Amino acid sequence: MPNKVQYTFSIKDMFTGPARRIRAATAGIDRGMKRVAVSARAAGTQLAATGRKLRAPALLGGVAAVASVKAFGNLQAGVENVLTLLDSPEEVASSRKEFRGLTEDAIKLGFSIDDTSTALFNNISALGNTERATKAFKEAQKLAIAGVAPLSTSVKGIAAIMNAYGAEITDSNEVANAFFTAQKKGTTTVRDLAANIGKVAPIAKAAGVGFKELLAMTAQLTQGGLSTEEATTALKATLTAIVKPAKGAEKVLRAMGVPVGITEIKAAGLTKTMLLLAKAAEIYPDEIAKAIPNVRAFTGVSALGRKELKRVQMIIELMNKDIREGSGLNEAYVAQQRVFNKEMARFGGRITVVAASMGEDLVPAVKGMINFFDDAVLTVNVLSDALFGLIHNAVGAGGAVDNFFNNAKNPFQVFGEGGLLDRRAKAASEAATGAANARTFPNRIAPQDINVAITASASPGSAINAVQTSSSGPANVGVNNAGA
Numbered sequence: 001m002p003n004k005v006q007y008t009f010s011i012k013d014m015f016t017g018p019a020r021r022i023r024a025a026t027a028g029i030d031r032g033m034k035r036v037a038v039s040a041r042a043a044g045t046q047l048a049a050t051g052r053k054l055r056a057p058a059l060l061g062g063v064a065a066v067a068s069v070k071a072f073g074n075l076q077a078g079v080e081n082v083l084t085l086l087d088s089p090e091e092v093a094s095s096r097k098e099f100r101g102l103t104e105d106a107i108k109l110g111f112s113i114d115d116t117s118t119a120l121f122n123n124i125s126a127l128g129n130t131e132r133a134t135k136a137f138k139e140a141q142k143l144a145i146a147g148v149a150p151l152s153t154s155v156k157g158i159a160a161i162m163n164a165y166g167a168e169i170t171d172s173n174e175v176a177n178a179f180f181t182a183q184k185k186g187t188t189t190v191r192d193l194a195a196n197i198g199k200v201a202p203i204a205k206a207a208g209v210g211f212k213e214l215l216a217m218t219a220q221l222t223q224g225g226l227s228t229e230e231a232t233t234a235l236k237a238t239l240t241a242i243v244k245p246a247k248g249a250e251k252v253l254r255a256m257g258v259p260v261g262i263t264e265i266k267a268a269g270l271t272k273t274m275l276l277l278a279k280a281a282e283i284y285p286d287e288i289a290k291a292i293p294n295v296r297a298f299t300g301v302s303a304l305g306r307k308e309l310k311r312v313q314m315i316i317e318l319m320n321k322d323i324r325e326g327s328g329l330n331e332a333y334v335a336q337q338r339v340f341n342k343e344m345a346r347f348g349g350r351i352t353v354v355a356a357s358m359g360e361d362l363v364p365a366v367k368g369m370i371n372f373f374d375d376a377v378l379t380v381n382v383l384s385d386a387l388f389g390l391i392h393n394a395v396g397a398g399g400a401v402d403n404f405f406n407n408a409k410n411p412f413q414v415f416g417e418g419g420l421l422d423r424r425a426k427a428a429s430e431a432a433t434g435a436a437n438a439r440t441f442p443n444r445i446a447p448q449d450i451n452v453a454i455t456a457s458a459s460p461g462s463a464i465n466a467v468q469t470s471s472s473g474p475a476n477v478g479v480n481n482a483g484a
Helices: 016-053 062-083 089-108 113-127 131-146 151-168 172-185 190-199 201-206 211-223 228-243 249-255 261-268 270-283 285-291 295-302 306-325 329-337 340-407 420-434
Strands: 463-466 477-480
Touching: 062 089, 062 113, 062 340, 089 113, 089 131, 089 340, 113 131, 113 151, 131 151, 131 172, 131 190, 131 329, 151 172, 151 190, 151 201, 151 211, 172 190, 172 211, 172 306, 172 329, 190 201, 190 211, 190 228, 201 211, 201 228, 211 228, 211 270, 211 306, 228 261, 228 270, 228 295, 249 285, 261 270, 270 285, 270 295, 270 306, 329 340
Parallel strands: none
Antiparallel strands: 463 477
């Protein structure tokens, strides 16, 4: 009975892995398609539901609704900006309603939301959250209407005077009246006076010059040909020159009888001081020019003679009369209210306040629209993610298929003559023949994966029983001498 040689060996599987990846990628595509379908259905459902909710707000009128919401937004933003000036949450909470009321009252008088918001902010910033500030804000409205000026500019002028003179001023109505009389008797405007008076008010206060005298002097200088800006600059430079004279100038000024320093100027008064200075400038122009080298200051001094200073006194008296009798500013305010443009401005202001109130009621609906669009964008993002996953899986599947065909592009490398199978069979036969009388023989078969088993017969010698190998190590082959 001939000996029968049996051997078992494995070849490396180059196809199972790629095929498995193809199946996994295909499953990923299926899952991606399902996610896309779910996202699309969710987006459609949400769009339909939101569309039903938006029918009622849409009936309110698109343009009117947008304008109303915008008006409320601007008004609210202005009030909230002013509230940032306050110190505590309790003060903010208690002042919000008051500030909104002040804002709406000013808008009803014809001022714009932006102008009113800026004015209220500057007013509270300069004077604090006090009754004094509230009254000043209302007087500034009267001055702005009578003097045809922006509310924010009127507030700036009144606040500059009240800040500079502090507790000396107890009634903002007097300041507003002084501004208006200065406009009436000078070649200037409330707008220009309010915009420039702040640069000279602190030094005037330090020199003991009253705010009425300061405004009257400024008005007179504009009558002499200076602009309001030039007049306030000249006054500041002149006061600085005599309050703090340059080195050597004090002796010259004193020799001419001009008061020098805050104490002497306060005692003499600004009008008398300027009169003495103007007289000295007429007699000793070179000496005064050396004492007051600032050209702008000297220009201001030279424009004030005895006649001009008497007129300054007349302007001050008129200011006092207007304050006592309620004339001047009050009369101009009433007259301006009858002007058609002012009536239209007030009408527009009332419409704005009503629109803002309506806009406040529409805010929840608008927020709903905003939330809807946010959700819609989010839904699109989710849908995009699902599509991205689908594309990713498709690309992965394509790569797996490509890898499979690359490995299988030449099957003869595995099954043909000289291929992997043929080489393993020859190696097993040689091992069996060379070890016919041996108990064991060196392993020459070292497959990496076990998937295919083949049994073959060989003639002489002994029966060789090949033991199945592990997936990672060499084959262990045993030899039995059945018929030897």
